[in-house]
Amino acid sequence: MSGTSEGWIDLSGKLALVTGAAAGIGRASARAIAAAGAMTVVLDRDESGAAATVDAIEASGGKAIARTLDVTDEAAWRGLGSWLEAGWGKVDVLVNSAGIARFDRVDESIAKTYREVFAVNVDGTLFGMTMALRFMRAAGKGAIVNISSTASLKGNPAMASYGASKAAVSHFTRSAALECNRAGSDIRVNAVLPGFTETAMAQAVYDQFDEKLGGRDKTLAVFASGRPAQPEEIADLVLFLASDRASFISGSTISIDRAQGA
Numbered sequence: 729m730s731g732t733s734e735g736w737i738d739l740s741g742k743l744a745l746v747t748g749a750a751a752g753i754g755r756a757s758a759r760a761i762a763a764a765g766a767m768t769v770v771l772d773r774d775e776s777g778a779a780a781t782v783d784a785i786e787a788s789g790g791k792a793i794a795r796t797l798d799v800t801d802e803a804a805w806r807g808l809g810s811w812l813e814a815g816w817g818k819v820d821v822l823v824n825s826a827g828i829a830r831f832d833r834v835d836e837s838i839a840k841t842y843r844e845v846f847a848v849n850v851d852g853t854l855f856g857m858t859m860a861l862r863f864m865r866a867a868g869k870g871a872i873v874n875i876s877s878t879a880s881l882k883g884n885p886a887m888a889s890y891g892a893s894k895a896a897v898s899h900f901t902r903s904a905a906l907e908c909n910r911a912g913s914d915i916r917v918n919a920v921l922p923g924f925t926e927t928a929m930a931q932a933v934y935d936q937f938d939e940k941l942g943g944r945d946k947t948l949a950v951f952a953s954g955r956p957a958q959p960e961e962i963a964d965l966v967l968f969l970a971s972d973r974a975s976f977i978s979g980s981t982i983s984i985d986r987a988q989g990a
């Protein structure tokens with residue numbers, strides 16, 4: 729399980745925010761970060777899922793608090809900033825994991841799905857970064873981990889908007905990292921690019937493709953080159969990048985896909 733790196737990775741005394749933390753990769757990341765000692769703010773639009781993540785963290789002896797947040801809502805991010813200012817006055821770590829995928833291709837119908845997908849994946853990540861960077865610049869340090877995707881690396885005829893949105897996330901990651909470096913701060917910004925990972929998002933792919941491709945094995949052969957990742961395997965990389973162990977890693981977009989893109 730993630731967080732067993734106790735002692736090697738120590739986030740005690742840190743305040744960490746994780747979006748999309750009610751499920752999947754976000755939940756696993758929040759659990760790993762909390763297990764490493766950080767006070768973890770579990771952010772999601774799914775209130776009961778976020779509360780369940782907090783319960784799981786507390787049951788393993790970690791510290792966490794849930795707050796409902798729709799990442800597409802810029803005003804809600806400002807409200808979160810004021811709440812953090814009053815409560816902690818800092819943000820040490822931000823993980824942007826909230827994300828959605830839609831099946832679409834470049835035809836007339838894409839306008840709607842493109843807006844939905846970009847609102848969550850791109851606006852949400854940007855709003856999060858701008859809010860957190862305000863605290864991090866004041867402190868001169870911090871770590872941001874954005875969850876991009878290997879879908880950003882190639883054209884994606886089944887999920888065109890999704891791939892493009894993740895390419896934007898990777899690019900904003902690099903730009904923010906450079907900006908922070910040039911300003912002489914110790915703020916690191918990185919992106920993790922998971923391959924196919926066993927979450928609700930993967931289930932949507934199974935629902936769409938299992939029958940079409942001739943069974944689960946076939947779907948996994950196409951999308952996962954074998955087996956899907958477990959969210960905890962992605963969370964281990966997120967945890968590492970969030971920690972001081974990754975002190976010389978910034979502006980990197982790191983695939984974690986077990987040779988899927990090789």
Ligand SMILES: NC(=O)c1ccc[n+]([C@@H]2O[C@H](COP(=O)([O-])OP(=O)(O)OC[C@H]3O[C@@H](n4cnc5c(N)ncnc54)[C@H](O)[C@@H]3O)[C@@H](O)[C@H]2O)c1
Nearest residue numbers: 748750751752753773798799826827877924925927928929
């Ligand atoms: N599962 C995969 O195969 C895979 C692969 C590569 C990248 N990713 C990325 O990993 C991240 C996490 O995805 P997952 O697979 O864990 O999916 P998931 O569906 O299990 O979790 C996504 C979470 O984001 C939350 N969310 C969605 N829209 C939101 C909004 N507007 N405001 C706040 N929260 C919102 C959901 O409530 C949910 O808890 C996403 O950014 C996704 O694109 C997933």
